[in-house]
Amino acid sequence: MNQLSRIGGRVAKLLPLLASNRPGEVAAAAAAITRTLNDAGLDWHTLAAVVEAEAKRQAAPVFSFASLPPRTARKQIALLARWPELTAAQRARMEPMREWLHRKLPTERLPSECIAFLDDLWRRAFGGGA
Numbered sequence: 001m002n003q004l005s006r007i008g009g010r011v012a013k014l015l016p017l018l019a020s021n022r023p024g025e026v027a028a029a030a031a032a033i034t035r036t037l038n039d040a041g042l043d044w045h046t047l048a049a050v051v052e053a054e055a056k057r058q059a060a061p062v063f064s065f066a067s068l069p070p071r072t073a074r075k076q077i078a079l080l081a082r083w084p085e086l087t088a089a090q091r092a093r094m095e096p097m098r099e100w101l102h103r104k105l106p107t108e109r110l111p112s113e114c115i116a117f118l119d120d121l122w123r124r125a126f127g128g129g130a
Contacts, residue, residue, distance in 0.1 A: 003040035004050060010036050011047065063126075065118045070104040077101075077118065083125040090121065 014036070017029035037043055065073055077098045081091055097114050110118070 003042055004046065007036050007040045007042075063119075063122060065110055065115045065122070066112075068109075069106045070101040070108060071106070073110060074098050074101045076122075080118065080121055080125060083121070085125070086121070093117065 011033055014029050014033045018026055018033075020026050020029070033047075034044070037047060065076065068076060077094050080086070081094055097110060097118070101110065109115070
């Protein structure tokens with residue numbers, strides 16, 4: 001577990017206090033956040049970088065096999081097949097999909113039931129963003 005995930009809950013509780021209309025409360029909240037970050041070996045720059053990265057992640061289009069051309073879909077299926085938590089049955093179900101895509105035109109896409117299966121596995125393995 002990285003340091004930021006360990007202190008994230010505490011920082012999340014303190015951040016809204018920065019919006020207080022009481023200057024002393026704002027200063028105390030800023031000091032508490034600084035102490036919390038410093039105790040974890042972090043600083044405000046790290047916190048700002050995490051906020052920026054999360055904003056970019058949320059703005060990214062959601063990944064889906066529905067939009068991938070066959071060659072790219074095959075590569076992503078191969079990547080997904082290396083996910084350690086994948087069961088043997090899931091791997092076995094994915095292989096015919098890769099084979100099916102092998103000789104398809106760039107405009108052809110996987111059937112919707114395959115897309116739903118692969119998208120679900122992708123989200124569990126890598127999250128939903130791009």
